[in-house]
Amino acid sequence: MTEPNPPAATFTPHPDLPPPAATTGVIGWLRANLFSSPLNALMTLLVAAALLRWIPPILDWLIFSADWSGSSRQDCTGEGACWVFIKQRLGQFIYGFYPEDQRWRVNLVWVIAVVASWPLFLKRNRLQVPAGLFMLFVFPVIAYGLYTGPLFGLPHVETSQWGGLMLTLTIAVVGIAGSLPGGILLALGRRSKMPVIRTLCVTIIEFWRGVPLITVLFMSSVMLPLFLPEGMSFDKLLRALIGVVLFESAYIAEVVRGGLQAIPKGQYEAADALGLNYPKAMGLIILPQALKLVIPGIVNTMIALFKDTSLVIIIGLYDLLNSIQQAAVDPNWLGFATEGYVFAALLYWVFCFSMSRYSQHLERRLHTGHKR
């Protein structure tokens, strides 16, 4: 403002100054997110120092100094991890003792599962209903037939030869498929107006939720024949599956109950006013709304179930974790337990993490605006 007012000049605003350099760009981001206060700055530095100290050696062990190629223990000379061990035993980790020349059957089941269930994961489309029906009713038969054999005239493979990731997935899928209907029935029973049914369901739910899975598996694997007439027995895997299904049903029941409780009373009354009987009212009005509400809870229970499958090691089934434990005590491959655990952790993690991401996606997709 050094010169005198120019005559009759129109007011022109001064062009906006750029924001102070310290609040934009990299520096601004750093200041806002890492160094906003002395305490924050200190924390940032501490965390950064710890990361710099720990991450490089871990990466070095995992990747850079690791041995990737070879066929025996002698090929593992470096300081890093010995992935040769995993490579050599991969077949056992994935298929257990399933005969090598029959492993295509397992692969085929997986391919069918992925292809047939693909439409279910996409946006609404015409294939969804047939795909759903196929997965519900036809796929289990095909999978069972291919896994065991005789149904399609293939050589018989005992359930005791199933193992590795294949067994883990089988237990998880059967557990999920079995515990959903069981859990829904128990939840409906718990909300029933009939005192006997209600008490029964509450007892069942509280019992299974109260006892540890290990004892359930122990009972199902070695004690069950004691409660049955002599000579009556089922397959060991089947019994473990029944134990898992009963156990997880109780957890699903509690999740579903939360959804049932969240449905406004008006919905029940409206269903009654329409003259719908109980199965119709539940199947057409209440459950579709309630289940939608609790999808995240159900997926969380599924994730828990997937992780719990590792407990079958206690009853001597050779799932993914047990195959790795077994391989780690092989005299030819001593001292590579850590590699095995890291590999197993990675596999479990990929499955669980993708399930949880899918549940978040589903939650957003099904969100129809009732939430405030």
Added chain:
Amino acid sequence: MRKSSHSAAVVTAALLAFAGTAHAGATLDAVKKKGFVQCGVSDGLPGFSYTDDKGNVSGLDADLCRAVAAAVFGDATKVKFTPLTAKERFTALQSGEIDILSRNTTWTSSRDTALGLNFTGVTYYDGQGFLVNKKLGVKSAKELDGASICIQAGTTTELNLADYFRANNMKFTPISYDKSDESAKAMEAGRCDGLTSDQSQLYAQRIKLAAPDDYIVLPEVISKEPLGPVVRHGDDEWFDIVKWTLYVQVAAEEYGLTSKNVAEAAKTSTNPDVKRLLGAEGEKGKDFGLANDWVVNVVRQVGNYGEMFNRNVGDGSPLKIKRGLNALWNQGGLQYAPPFR
């Protein structure tokens, strides 16, 4: 309400119909019906029962079950194995989950009585010992005062260990694991100073260590461990079959019958003992409820006791255990079969 009590009776009657009545011989019938012998073995002990990375089970205990399958079906492959930890084994047998428990199990009185089991014989005479690292400089078990000892939970050795240290007025810390593999690995890692178990197991575990030569088995044998197959109380016919399956294998060794020559001997032998044993004379098989040539099947497919021993734990195996107590009675050992007549 009368209606409902009526239906209760119907339901119960229907359920009862499921419950077949139990009788002696039920196990043999059930085994024949399902078409295989369900055999409980250990979860990984080289020489006794060991599952390789293909899922094949080998070992002395496993072969005993194969012999029973050969006796019942004439086919040694008709057997299924259930790997069991020491803690699970008796429950699995009591409940009927398995037909035979052949899992290096020590014969004791309380197992014979209170647990409701029957030991059918002794496949391996053993004794409990200690395995320690040479670096410790320990020469005798008496020097182990204050040591930590790794052990498998739920075994007689766990009890003997406590007794031994109490009797010798020594202190110890027991570190018990469910699996024998885990206890061996723990000792290797230094979690404990010594590993205790049946001596045969110690030798078997030693070959699984990274540096077997760094470890020695101490000279003391602190207990008697007669290991043998076990069946449930209350089924004498099945008890007899399992018991005599082992005895005929011992007898076969005594008569010089092997898996190679037994089929021939059944036809050509003139020794009346051998002819009776192999079913060429008399109808002994019928008394067991088995085929008359069942002994031929057992010996031809699984071998006599000596072959079974050598193949799995003796000179023909990495364990290289001497026959010792397990030699035939006429060669200074304890293996002795009652007469087959």
Added chain:
Amino acid sequence: MTTPLAGAAPARPPFWNDPAVRALVFQALALIAVIALGWYLVHNTQQNLAQRGIASGFGFLNNAAGFGIVQHLIDYSPADSYGRVFWIGLLNTLLVSVLGIVFATVLGFVVGIARLSRNWLVAKIAMVYVEIFRNIPLLLQIFFWYFAVLRTVPNPRNSLAFGDAFFLNIRGLYVPRPVFGDDFVWVLGALALAVVLAVLLGRWARQRQATTGQPFPVFLVSLAILVVLPGVTYFAAGQPLTWDIPKLAGFNFRGGWVVIPELAALLVALTLYTATFIAETVRAGILSVSHGQTEAAGALGLPNGLTLRLIVIPQAMRVIIPPLTSQYLNLAKNSTLAAAIGYPDLVATFAGTVLNQTGQAIETIAITMSVYLALSLGISMLMNWYNKRKALVER
């Protein structure tokens, strides 16, 4: 003039369409099915037990156990009874559960709050930790810590020593054990007195603040009372406390307290695993407090720390408590995985070794299951009570 239908009851539906009758029938059928099933199982079991000559009853609890146990919180020798083994197993289970709950809660709250931190690096690290550890099976984590990490610790003769009092080796972490003299009761008495004083002081201060608005530095003064009073008594009584320091003697360290590696591995795994779930619960709880509340606190001029302590956490706790309860229950039940690495908890000792030595599977499993049922019903009742106390009282 009466209309024929006005007063008459509508025709009764046939009885099989009457909901009340139907409900009765359904319930009766269910009851009958359950009783029949129960009777069927009991009958089979009795028959099987009798036929196989398996001992039954609870008399075995008085028999001598005959085996040693590595960690016992109360005195134990192999000559003690199976009943005592039960208590030892139970105490070991409680020990690992309680320690696990404490550690997991602390870590969970820290991580949960860290995930909402405005510091980008801290928030991301917290997220990475949560996403990794909650998506890997607990059993695998226990194996990892026990078989892979703790096996790299040196043997007793090369122990890592911290100040010649703490020793870390593959047999465990050895720490000095306090030995209390007879006069130590005075110190305990002084401590009790100090606690009472601190509580009274707190009450008085709250009352004063309510009436006059004057704050009082309760925390600092209480701390001073709690330290000074027992401290002075301790020296006045002639220092009646000595330390039993672990020493290498023969094969092992003798004296002191030892944290066995089985306990350590189990505790680390349980804590790291459960803390991720608690962190998510805490985060959800804090996010559930509406932004208006924090803005109102800001408008009142409360600093950040006080806002968190007085406004956010008390409201978030209502959302956090119920899921927190089930996490505690899960932790207690997950501690049964101890059996896989040889930590002598209830399942490993009682439902494992005792079951095997006695062969009485039904009794031991029934006892074990009832303990866990009682434990879980107990914790839920406690938490329900707490929840009720803290619940929003609506007009």
